[in-house]
Amino acid sequence: MQVEEGEVxxxxxxxxxxxxxxxxxxxxxxxxxxxxxxxxxxxxxxVPMHRDIGYLPEQPYFYDxxxxxxxxxxxxxxxxxxxxxxxxxxxxxxxxxxxxTAGKIQLRKYSKGxxxxxxxxxxxxxxxxxxxxxxxxxxxxxxxxxxxxxxILELKNDGKTILFSTHILSDAEMLCDRVGVIAGGKLRGVxxxxxxxGVQSVGMEIVFEIAEGRQLAETIRAKVAKSxxxxxxxxxxxxxxxxxxxxxxxxxxxxxxxxxKPTLEDFFMELVGKxxxxxxxxxxxxx
Amino acid sequence: MSRVLIVARNTFREAVRDxxxxxxxxxxxxxxxxxxxxxxxxxxxxxxxxxSLGLSAISLIGLLIAVFTGVGLVSKEIDxxxxxxxxxxxxxxxxxxxxxxxGLVLTLTVNTAAMAAGLFLAxxxxxxxxxRGDAVVLAAVYLILLKLALVVALAMLFSCFTSPLLAILFxxxxxxxxxxxxxxxxxxxxxxxxxxxxxFTVLSxxxxxxxxxxxxxxxxxxxxxxxxxxxxxxxxxxxxxxxxLSAAAAIFSRxxxx
Numbered sequence: 001m002q003v004e005e006g007e008v009x010x011x012x013x014x015x016x017x018x019x020x021x022x023x024x025x026x027x028x029x030x031x032x033x034x035x036x037x038x039x040x041x042x043x044x045x046x047v048p049m050h051r052d053i054g055y056l057p058e059q060p061y062f063y064d065x066x067x068x069x070x071x072x073x074x075x076x077x078x079x080x081x082x083x084x085x086x087x088x089x090x091x092x093x094x095x096x097x098x099x100x101t102a103g104k105i106q107l108r109k110y111s112k113g114x115x116x117x118x119x120x121x122x123x124x125x126x127x128x129x130x131x132x133x134x135x136x137x138x139x140x141x142x143x144x145x146x147x148x149x150x151x152i153l154e155l156k157n158d159g160k161t162i163l164f165s166t167h168i169l170s171d172a173e174m175l176c177d178r179v180g181v182i183a184g185g186k187l188r189g190v191x192x193x194x195x196x197x198g199v200q201s202v203g204m205e206i207v208f209e210i211a212e213g214r215q216l217a218e219t220i221r222a223k224v225a226k227s228x229x230x231x232x233x234x235x236x237x238x239x240x241x242x243x244x245x246x247x248x249x250x251x252x253x254x255x256x257x258x259x260x261k262p263t264l265e266d267f268f269m270e271l272v273g274k275x276x277x278x279x280x281x282x283x284x285x286x287x
Numbered sequence: 288m289s290r291v292l293i294v295a296r297n298t299f300r301e302a303v304r305d306x307x308x309x310x311x312x313x314x315x316x317x318x319x320x321x322x323x324x325x326x327x328x329x330x331x332x333x334x335x336x337x338x339s340l341g342l343s344a345i346s347l348i349g350l351l352i353a354v355f356t357g358v359g360l361v362s363k364e365i366d367x368x369x370x371x372x373x374x375x376x377x378x379x380x381x382x383x384x385x386x387x388x389x390g391l392v393l394t395l396t397v398n399t400a401a402m403a404a405g406l407f408l409a410x411x412x413x414x415x416x417x418x419r420g421d422a423v424v425l426a427a428v429y430l431i432l433l434k435l436a437l438v439v440a441l442a443m444l445f446s447c448f449t450s451p452l453l454a455i456l457f458x459x460x461x462x463x464x465x466x467x468x469x470x471x472x473x474x475x476x477x478x479x480x481x482x483x484x485x486x487f488t489v490l491s492x493x494x495x496x497x498x499x500x501x502x503x504x505x506x507x508x509x510x511x512x513x514x515x516x517x518x519x520x521x522x523x524x525x526x527x528x529x530x531x532l533s534a535a536a537a538i539f540s541r542x543x544x545x
Binding site for chain 2: 024027028029030031047048049050051053054055056057059060061062063065066074075077078079080119122123
């Protein structure tokens with residue numbers, strides 16, 4: 001697997017797939033039993049290379065006796081900034097992650113979401129070329145997730161390379177140039193979110209409404225699902241016109257017709273399903 | 288080196304913000320104060336009793352901090368996963384380890400200095416003046432500090448490859464064993480065969496010699512402590528800590544963190 005310069009790369013997989021393990025290997029927190037990895041052309045054991053990397057650990061923990069500003073100042077010191085530079089950067093980062101007013105509060109009083117923001121701030125405060133984020137959205141409320149998404153996009157616009165792991169597929173679809181899907185410790189596919197799942201349409205979804213008392217045709221009634229005041233039905237492309245004709249005949253008002261493509265979630269579920277089936281087969285055969 | 292100092296400074300800051308240390312120092316000062324009372328009821332040997340008790344209190348409190356905090360220095364960071372973000376910075380693992388060591392030794396220096404100041408105040412209260420001979424108490428405090436540095440290094444080494452509880456037991460065990468190094472070396476008995484005797488002798492040189500640092504008797508009686516002993520102990524501590532910390536760094540550098 002290779003992450004190209006300047007791209008946002010999503011590392012996807014279900015819980016326990018090996019996403020965090022891979023990232024910890026890259027960061028030198030654990031060591032590989034076999035194989036090798038390189039970051040910015042250098043082996044992962046090269047510590048000075050860390051000047052150009054920012055890392056947000058999964059569910060980050062920091063020294064809880066420090067305030068957010070002190071913690072960021074501590075991390076900034078390792079990059080050799082002067083006192084003035086550190087002060088400026090810390091202030092800028094706290095503002096960027098929405099903790100400007102909470103900078104002087106000890107981290108032991110921080111919520112999980114606030115710690116996540118501190119984690120993000122320490123990962124980017126030294127302006128790294130590559131940012132590695134392990135589950136950056138975890139623990140955040142919808143507003144926080146939106147802000148993190150905006151920060152990732154901002155970093156991308158600044159020309160940074162971003163590798164982030166997630167099991168939230170919508171985030172990956174929204175942000176990533178490419179994704180890599182890992183399941184059961186093995187890489188199952190790498191590519192653009194659209195291409196990796198295939199471009200073949202799996203059907204057409206028709207959303208319609210119908211006046212009370214009107215009867216739907218038998219063939220439609222069997223497949224239809226009600227959501228709110230509307231009804232929706234998914235049919236194959238070949239059946240589309242015939243279904244529309246039947247709906248028109250019963251006096252239904254068609255609201256939308258959309259092509260349904262497989263989503264990352266479908267791809268994901270298929271992989272996980274295969275994995276579980278394989279695990280069950282191994283268990284049954286006793287191998 | 289500057290990265291080592293960054294970690295050391297933060298370790299010191301952690302200790303300063305940890306109220307447990309204040310309690311321990313307060314406890315030591317209380318012990319010294321009680322030494323004044325005990326001294327007053329010990330006819331003619333007030334200052335001997337007081338210096339002995341005072342130095343013992345400094346040593347005991349220092350040992351408690353050195354062992355318990357020393358073991359937690361690295362293991363706590365691994366458990367709480369605070370290390371993950373730190374090691375992502377351009378910081379080598381040995382630099383982190385050395386910084387932690389330096390930070391705790393600095394903390395112990397400040398604590399010991401505070402307790403020693405309390406002891407000198409007690410001496411002043413009892414004798415109404417300080418004489419040049421009281422400087423031996425200062426030398427004794429310095430040797431206690433050297434001993435504590437060695438204990439911290441040992442605690443850190445053990446915490447790098449075993450659980451905190453075992454590390455505390457190993458450090459405590461090694462400390463006690465280190466108090467009897469001379470006896471082990473001079474063990475002349477017919478109970479053991481020559482090979483076992485030789486093993487004991489080798490062991491007596493390998494074990495940290497904590498007996499070297501004990502000058503409490505001399506200090507209490509105002510006897511001079513030879514400068515050569517202070518120099519010897521200083522060099523011994525630097526060398527022994529160097530070896531122990533190198534071993535700890537070698538283990539820690541290959542350790543998979545959770």
